[in-house]
Every structure is written in C-alpha cells, then in structure tokens.
Amino acid sequence: MKRSIAGAREWLIESTIRLAGVLAIIFVLLIFAFLLHDALPVFSEASLSDLLTGRSWRPTSEPAQLGMLPLILGSLYVTVGALVIAIPLGLGCAVFISEVAPVRMREILKPLVEMLAAIPSVVYGFLGLLMIGPWLADLMDLPIGQFAALGSLMLAFMALPTIVSISEDAIRNVPVTLRSGSLALGATDWQTIVRVVVPAARSGIIAASLLGLGRAIGETMTVLMVTGNAAVIPQGLAGFLKPVRTMTATIAAEMGETAYQTPHYHALFTIGLVLFVITYKHNAHSECPKG
C-alpha cells in the first residue's frame, strides 16, 4: 500500500515534469494566439495592405490613420545601419579573439564581451541621449542629437556581443587539420584565416549575424530614447541623420496611453504580431545551419 502511494506520487511528479518540458511550445502558441486575438479586430478598420503600405501613422486622429510604412521603414533603417557597423567589426573582433590574441588576452576578452551584453538597454539609451547624441550632433553640425544613425550605432554595440561570441565559437570549431594543411602549403596565417578558416566557419558566422539582426530589430528602449520618435518616412541616405521611429518604439511609447479595445490598441498589437512573425521566421532559419 505504501509502495503504491509512493508510486502514485512519483507518477504525479514525472507527469508534471513532462508537462513543464512542453511548456515552451505552449507559451509560443499562447503568445501567438493572444497577439492574434488582440490584433485581428483592427481589420474592421483597415485592410492588411492599408496597414502595411499606408504612409501616415496618426492613430489618435479622427478617424485613426494606421499606416505602418513609416514605422517599418524606420525599423529597417536603424537595423540595416546597425548591421553595417556591427558585422564587419564583430567578425574582425571574433577572428582576433580566436586566431590572433594570445591565450591570456583571450581569457580576458571573452568574459568582457559577454559582460557587454549585460548592460541594460535603458542605460545605453540614457548615455546615447545625454552624451553621445549631443556630441555627435555637435561634431556633424546636426540640428538635433536624436537621429536614425545614432540608433544604429547604439544597436550595433548591443548586437556585437552576440555576433562576436557566436562567430568566435564557429571559427574555433574549424578543424585544426584544415589550418595545418593550408600552412603546410606555405600560406601565411592571414591567408589561412581569409581563404580557409573564415569560409569554413561561414554558416556559423551567418547564423551569428542573423541572431544579431534579431536582437537589433527587437530592441526597444534604446531606439525609443535616441532616435527622436518622428513617425515620418525616411528619405534616402539623408534619412539616417533625421529622426525616425521604429515599430518597437511605437509600441513602447503609445501602449501606455491607449484606451483598451480601440483601433489604436489593436493596431499596436498588429505591430507586435508583425515583430513576432519576423523574429520567429528568422530564428527558425538561423538555427538550421547548426542542425
């Protein structure tokens, strides 16, 4: 009798553990379902193409104008700018840490890079807004210290730890026989790095860049604080030096003041849904190379 009680208890515990195991799946489905549920009513106000290609975001006007194009382009500008800065720098840093730096130095650099990832985004935003923005505006003679490129710059530094540490892992995992082969053929260390090691680590480096992209596109507080929050369509390269507003910043700035179940509320959930879908897809892809 006592045995069977113990057995029942064990069965209960193990069932709980199995349930907890699949919890991640349940949460992903729940997030999707809730975003969809609170986003869908917006389609009684506007069609999908109105939302995605509409050029005017004025959610509080009568009737509400819910064109998300300025926000989507804002996110695109800031993110592309960030990757243009972060990918070359991150790759260079990763190659340096894994191939060039002495062992001692590597042991300091690796934790240091990981530590950079821990700095809260609101602190980056604070420094960007109070120090770096005004300083850059002064330097480049801009009217205000809040603009798209500043967001790109801050985001680049936030995405760098991800890009560096995952690329570095990939580079380190290149078999030593490949290197030895190249060196034995008379190639210099640098030639070996460029022609053999980096190409062999390609898929890991691409995965690292995609994860960095995900980090940059989903980052909220920093871009909210440093990009000036003007929901206008950025024009050409000059757009980088003007204020923009990203999708994430729009949600963060407006959800607090939005009445429940208004078109504006649903539109903000639609932006959240778009972000969820973008990051979902990209994650499914970026995991592929690793199997």
Add this chain to the structure above:
Amino acid sequence: MRIVSAQKAEKLSFAGLWLCTAIVILPVLGITVVLVWRGASALSWDLIVGTPHGLLAPIVGTILLVTLTGLIAAPLGIAAAVYLTEYSRGGPLVRLVRLAIVNLAGVPSVVYGLFGLALFVTLFHFGRSLLAGACTLALLVLPLVISTSEEALRQVPGSLRHASLALGASQWQTVRRVVLPNALPGIITGLILSIGRAAGETAPILFTAAFYSLTDPFPNSLLDPILALPYQLFVMVMEVPNVAPATKWATAFVLLAIVLGMNIVAVILRARLRGSRRW
C-alpha cells in the same frame, strides 16, 4: 618579393583586427567608466532615502520584482531542463520543444510586454502589478533558465546516474537525490544570470508592472504597481522635466551596478565551479 608583400599584408591585417577589437571593447568600457565615475560621485545617502526621486523605492521595487520572477521561473525552467536531459529520448517532440525555446529567446522584449498586458493584466485581472510584471519577466527569462539548467544537468556524469539506478533507485529518486544536488551550483549560477537579465529589462514592465509615483512608491501587496530602477531612469530622462542630473546619473549607476554585479557573481561562480569539479 611576393613573400615579403604577403607578410606585410599579414601585419597590416592583424593591425586591422586589433583595431576592430579595440573599437568593440573600448567605447563601451569607456562609457561604463564615465557612468561609474559620474554616478558614484553623484550618489549620496540623501539621494537614496530622500524625496522626491529617492532611489530606495525603485531599488526595493526591482528587488521584489526579480525575486518573484526567479521564484516563478526557477521551478518551471528547472523542470523543463530535467525533462530535456533526464526523461526525453529525442524524437520530433523534443525537436519541437527546442525550436520553441529558441524562438521564445528571440521574441522581442516589448512583445512580451504586450503578451503580459493581454494575459496577466487584462484576462487574469492582475492589473498593472508586481505579480503581472513578475509573470511576464519569468516568461522572458525562461529560455535562459532552461538552457543554463540543462547545461548544468548535462555536466553530471552518466556514471553517477547508473550507479544510483543500479542500487535500485527509481528514475525520480536518482534525479532528486543524485543528479539535482550535483547540478545545483550550476543551476544557481544560471538563475543569478537570469535574474540579472530581468533586473535590467524595461520594455516588458512598461505596461505590466511599473509606474511613476512621488507619493506612494512602496507596494502593499502583490497586486500593487511598483517603481523599478530601469523604468525610473527612463521616466526621469524622457518624461519628467527638471530632474537634477545628479539623480539621473546616480540612478543609471545603481542600475548598472546591480545588473553587472549579478553577472560578475555568476561569472566568478562559474569559474570556481570549473575549478572545483570532482569528476
């Protein structure tokens, strides 16, 4: 001739790599130093306990928030990790679980905020509260708790499990008495890392937990909203005019100190753990 130029190219390229690394590390190190220097010199006893904008209430709020987050995330995350390492035997379901964990880790933090608003604040009627914020943050750190716990569990050698099973212990007894105790230090390190991450997050608590109040800053129950350091910094910088610069710098410094402090503790623990492993 060609060999010389190849060597020159190598020297030049290595210098370029040096430069990349310096550009990555130095500015951030520099601003951290500026922040510590300006923030620490601005910090005073009066700034902590004084009003308005005393730091005590947001510090207490953040500590309450991340403690509750840890209490919610730890059992879920550890149980999920135990499932993955001890009970699952591969197959499509496990692949799906792993894909879900990766995707949860990639969901933007502000989207967690939206989800928390829809589920905890609205549907569960928690309101904007400590509880709703902690639930939201617990979801956000869950992937990190799972992956760090899983790593700790995998470090426990199979021979220990086999020995326990050979002595007639059941699977659960083995997990509870042998595997978990041996993995515990690693699991705790991961938890500290996760809580540190939660302490610095702003976007998920914007609409679920944080508020700004000069008159009634301390919560009386789980269903009260709280002041939190990251939100306080955000509000003081973006929305409230005429906050003394010293207050902003001190707030930023305390936030950074708490978050980095937890990370440093975790890194040191991890290093010591590697040093003292018995197998």
